Amino acid sequence: MVKHLSVHTRGQGLYEFTEAVTALVRETSVREGLCTVFIRHTSASLVIQENADPSARRDLDRWLNRLVPEGDALYTHITEGPDDMPAHVKAALTATSLSIPISDGQLTLGAWQGIYLWEHRRQGGAREVVVHVGS
Amino acid sequence: MVKHLSVHTRGQGLYEFTEAVTALVRETSVREGLCTVFIRHTSASLVIQENADPSARRDLDRWLNRLVPEGDALYTHITEGPDDMPAHVKAALTATSLSIPISDGQLTLGAWQGIYLWEHRRQGGAREVVVHVGS
Amino acid sequence: MVKHLSVHTRGQGLYEFTEAVTALVRETSVREGLCTVFIRHTSASLVIQENADPSARRDLDRWLNRLVPEGDALYTHITEGPDDMPAHVKAALTATSLSIPISDGQLTLGAWQGIYLWEHRRQGGAREVVVHVGS
Numbered sequence: 011m012v013k014h015l016s017v018h019t020r021g022q023g024l025y026e027f028t029e030a031v032t033a034l035v036r037e038t039s040v041r042e043g044l045c046t047v048f049i050r051h052t053s054a055s056l057v058i059q060e061n062a063d064p065s066a067r068r069d070l071d072r073w074l075n076r077l078v079p080e081g082d083a084l085y086t087h088i089t090e091g092p093d094d095m096p097a098h099v100k101a102a103l104t105a106t107s108l109s110i111p112i113s114d115g116q117l118t119l120g121a122w123q124g125i126y127l128w129e130h131r132r133q134g135g136a137r138e139v140v141v142h143v144g145s
Numbered sequence: 146m147v148k149h150l151s152v153h154t155r156g157q158g159l160y161e162f163t164e165a166v167t168a169l170v171r172e173t174s175v176r177e178g179l180c181t182v183f184i185r186h187t188s189a190s191l192v193i194q195e196n197a198d199p200s201a202r203r204d205l206d207r208w209l210n211r212l213v214p215e216g217d218a219l220y221t222h223i224t225e226g227p228d229d230m231p232a233h234v235k236a237a238l239t240a241t242s243l244s245i246p247i248s249d250g251q252l253t254l255g256a257w258q259g260i261y262l263w264e265h266r267r268q269g270g271a272r273e274v275v276v277h278v279g280s
Numbered sequence: 281m282v283k284h285l286s287v288h289t290r291g292q293g294l295y296e297f298t299e300a301v302t303a304l305v306r307e308t309s310v311r312e313g314l315c316t317v318f319i320r321h322t323s324a325s326l327v328i329q330e331n332a333d334p335s336a337r338r339d340l341d342r343w344l345n346r347l348v349p350e351g352d353a354l355y356t357h358i359t360e361g362p363d364d365m366p367a368h369v370k371a372a373l374t375a376t377s378l379s380i381p382i383s384d385g386q387l388t389l390g391a392w393q394g395i396y397l398w399e400h401r402r403q404g405g406a407r408e409v410v411v412h413v414g415s
Contacts, residue, residue: 120185
């Protein structure tokens with residue numbers, strides 16, 4: 011099964027969409043298999059992170075913003091705005107696809123793991139994610 | 146097939162578990178397929194690296210420790226210890242899942258590639274990994 | 281289906297091979313499934329990036345070269361040349377495997393996404409990539 015999801019973002023940061031993926035897995039009735047999440051953008055990415063304390067996600071985003079700042083004199087690709095080239099670098103350093111095994115009909119995520127879309131542009135929007143569930 | 150593995154770590158660094166994955170693949174009798182390894186933690190990660198010279202792995206771990214030091218004034222998520230937030234950043238920069246094609250019943254790893262668990266906490270422990278083998 | 285591809289590189293930088301993967305997917309006649317690309321090296325990696333403006337790729341490579349320079353006093357693994365240990369670090373920070381869902385017989389890549397091999401050694405060569413297509 012392949013399904014498209016839309017994840018809405020409102021600027022830089024991590025947006026959890028674990029529930030939407032869980033619901034798709036349930037729909038398929040696959041008991042044992044593999045769920046793959048893929049993002050169709052190069053200025054946003056995917057990450058599995060702690061879903062307990064929001065301060066961990068905020069620190070993550072601030073840390074990456076400091077490592078890959080806007081206005082870096084190195085950039086020549088600047089026509090799409092000051093946050094565009096940093097967004098490409100951040101996407102390259104994080105994940106475009108993630109695969110999670112399914113056991114007993116459920117994602118085998120750890121107790122504190124959530125699936126996040128990491129928005130790297132200042133102005134977010136509707137981001138497209140594709141989910142594959144196979145056996 | 147989905148199987149759980151436990152990888153024991155004794156502090157920061159790379160721990161090879163290629164043999165355990167190879168053994169699971171052999172058990173399945175899959176001749177052509179895909180093997181996916183997933184880690185159920187957000188303070189440890191996965192990496193495929195050179196299994197020849199141990200100095201490459203030591204340098205890798207030291208390099209990442211320098212890029213993501215403890216005690217960074219940026220961190221607000223500090224209640225779980227000084228090595229917790231750096232561990233989350235390191236996990237976000239490396240891999241949570243890895244997929245390796247299977248051909249002739251064997252992982253198609255390159256001659257010098259090994260599968261490693263990268264422990265980012267000072268005190269290691271039993272880390273949970275899930276392996277999926279499909280065709 | 282598992283197939284081996286060879287991607288030729290002529291030094292550091294990003295080399296697109298989307299067409300070769302697309303052709304393999306077409307060959308399989310899989311309408312709905314998953315395509316996984318895996319690189320059999322630890323000094324080159326994979327990345328999905330913008331295939332529109334080449335300046336974005338050049339900036340990416342220059343940015344990573346600055347983050348992970350040659351001649352770093354931290355390195356002890358130096359017998360294979362000054363570009364070897366930086367190449368391992370760069371590979372660890374980027375992807376060794378990528379998975380892309382297939383829908384209607386086509387990779388669900390976004391409009392501007394291309395699949396690239398990222399060569400991290402100064403002297404390139406023939407790099408081996410393995411592609412798995414499943415349903």
